[in-house]
Amino acid sequence: NIPSEEVLTIGDPTVKSADRGMLKAGAEITVQGTYLDMIAKAAFRVTTPAAEEGAEPTVADTQVDFTLAEDHKSVKVVLPASVVEGEIVLTSYAGKEFKAGAYTTVVPTNVAIAAESRYKAGLNAVVTGKDLDLVTGATLAGTALDYAYVDNKITFAIPAAAVDGKVVLSLANGKTVETAAIELVKPVITSMTPLELYAGDENITVSGEDLDLVTGATLGGKAAEFILNDDGTIEVITDVTAVSGKV
Numbered sequence: 001n002i003p004s005e006e007v008l009t010i011g012d013p014t015v016k017s018a019d020r021g022m023l024k025a026g027a028e029i030t031v032q033g034t035y036l037d038m039i040a041k042a043a044f045r046v047t048t049p050a051a052e053e054g055a056e057p058t059v060a061d062t063q064v065d066f067t068l069a070e071d072h073k074s075v076k077v078v079l080p081a082s083v084v085e086g087e088i089v090l091t092s093y094a095g096k097e098f099k100a101g102a103y104t105t106v107v108p109t110n111v112a113i114a115a116e117s118r119y120k121a122g123l124n125a126v127v128t129g130k131d132l133d134l135v136t137g138a139t140l141a142g143t144a145l146d147y148a149y150v151d152n153k154i155t156f157a158i159p160a161a162a163v164d165g166k167v168v169l170s171l172a173n174g175k176t177v178e179t180a181a182i183e184l185v186k187p188v189i190t191s192m193t194p195l196e197l198y199a200g201d202e203n204i205t206v207s208g209e210d211l212d213l214v215t216g217a218t219l220g221g222k223a224a225e226f227i228l229n230d231d232g233t234i235e236v237i238t239d240v241t242a243v244s245g246k247v
Helices: none
Strands: 020-025 028-034 039-048 058-064 067-068 074-078 086-092 097-105 111-115 125-128 137-141 147-150 153-157 167-171 177-178 190-193 205-207 215-219 222-224 226-228 234-236
Touching: 028 086, 028 097, 028 137, 039 074, 111 177, 125 167, 137 153, 215 234
Parallel strands: 020 097
Antiparallel strands: 028 074, 039 058, 039 086, 067 074, 086 097, 111 125, 125 153, 137 167, 147 153, 167 177, 190 205, 205 234, 215 222, 226 234
């Protein structure tokens, strides 16, 4: 082996780091630099602070494909829907890392909710706002919603099992946004006839509003069968074991 007297130094690519600001999933990001043909991989890095003092933070990289410009002075990457705030990191074939700037991911804003008619089970509610195309799931007070995204709006039928509360919209990266809390329609009893009867001989007719929501009935604390009539009233059926009390 005959070594040269001079030392050969292999240069590194240069990467211009920039404040990337607010980015939306699917955004194409251009990173400037020189000799970027020496870049082997690109990733979006999320660093989570350690839970305990003195411990090392957790670093998670989401590796992505990149496109190299013909002049080798820029590369383009696309922000995946699954990542949250972090920084763009390019790694050379030599294993050296170059930070290309921090970013923050966009979430839906100006989120509002309204009923098409009323907040009643079976009827539709509509969520409006900006960037709702990022939403991948929705719940109402913990009840999963089957929704449709059309014309920049999220529309869903209120489930029968839903209760009062907020609609929570979730994104692929784990972020969530909430609407204002809504109060659902409940049945209201306005009258009952008769108020005195012989158990097993007569039934009780209950009048009111939204009685089609009723799924169960009791008389004097004891379960009772019932029928929903076509006119919206409910007929509570008595038997010989029925006792006095509230319906």
